[in-house]
Amino acid sequence: MAEDVRIDEIYRTVSSLPPGELAAFLAVAEHGGFRGAARTLDQSASALSHSVAGLERRLKVKLLHRSTRNVSLTESGKYFAARLMPAISEVGKAIQDLQEMNQAPTSLLRINSDANAAEQVLMPLLTRFLQSQPDMRFEIVTDTALVDLAEGGFDCGFRLAEWVPDDMIAIPIGPEQQHIVVASPAYLGCAPSLNQPSDISQHRCAQLRMPSGAIYRWEFQRRGEAISIDTKGNLVVDYSRLLLAAAIEGYGLAYVTRWMAKSHLEDGTLTQVLVEWTPPYSGLSLYYPRHRHISAGMRAFLAFLRAA
The missing domain is CATH 1.10.10.10 (Winged helix-like DNA-binding domain superfamily/Winged helix DNA-binding domain)
Known part of the structure; x- marks a missing residue:
């Protein structure tokens, strides 16, 4: 009172x-x-x-x-x-x-995203949103490395939840993610046995080079035990879909997302190994600066994402 x-x-x-x-x-x-x-x-x-x-x-x-x-x-x-x-x-x-x-949103939104994340989750949502807001415009810029949104002139970013900086507002979007180890049946038919992560040292692996220049270490977890494995091989790429292609062609093992390998697992082109060692983890998030003014277009898009 x-x-x-x-x-x-x-x-x-x-x-x-x-x-x-x-x-x-x-x-x-x-x-x-x-x-x-x-x-x-x-x-x-x-x-x-x-x-x-x-x-x-x-x-x-x-x-x-x-x-x-x-x-x-x-x-x-x-x-x-x-x-x-x-x-x-x-x-x-x-x-x-x-x-x-009280105006229909008409602004341009620039989003920085990992390419696979954009393809898997972001693009289907964007196309649905644009059906209801045809005057909105989007520009998607893909980067493997995490970038500074303000410096790059981006309204928001789209990455794994664990990669989102602490000073950002994050909205979880999409299902859990899962990285798995796959290989072609032909390769596994003549390769050494593979029962635990340490057995990978006996296998040829397609390797992924990170933006930092380091080779990505494969991560495994089972019943509270978490380990990272250095791999070896004579094929290094900087795009994860090339890992999948190498595995399909019978080169060796590849460490990719289940979403990426799903259709190939279903038709038998690829086989998953070390199943118990690759559990799912937190999914993707759209994030944006905490103290930045939110435009009408961005506000409409956030409302759509929360509803979806």
Whole structure:
């Protein structure tokens, strides 16, 4: 109840101050004088001076030092301007957001994503969203490495949940992920037995080079035991679909996502091995900076993703 009374007092105080006087004072404070403020507000300098003088009389506080040569803020004026600016800025944002809420989203959204993640989950969602919002535009830029969204001019990113930086807002999207070890039946028919991850050392493996230059280590887990394995082979690629292609052609073992290998497992082109050692893990997330202004288009897309 006390808070309601305080808010009512604030309303009465603000309503007693003509908006033109506040606008005149803030413009003078921002431009450091009446002439610059007059150009901004398209009023005469004398009219603005009269408005600020009226504000000072109502508040019973001197806000400006005036002389024939310049105008400067008093200590009270500096304090008042510093407190008003954020509030006025919030009012402006509220008006902008309200206007955007009542308009069909038409903005361009730039998304940075891993290529496989975009193909598996993001593209089907985007095509559905665009059916309901045909004026929206998207640009998808794929990178293996994690990039700085602000530096790259991106609205959001799409990556495995474990890769999302802590200072981002993340929305989980899609099913759990799973990396598995696969090979062709022809290769397995004449290769050494493969019962545990340590047996991989006896096998030829298609290897993936990461953006850092390192060869990706295969990760395994079973009943709380987690290990990473260095592989060996004479085929190194920088795109995971080439790993799949190598396995299909009978080169050796490949470490790929179940989603990527699904159809080949179903038709018998590939066989999964070390099944107990490759459990699923957290899926993909769309993420964006916590403190960035959200456009109408981005807001509509986020609402769609949460519903989907």
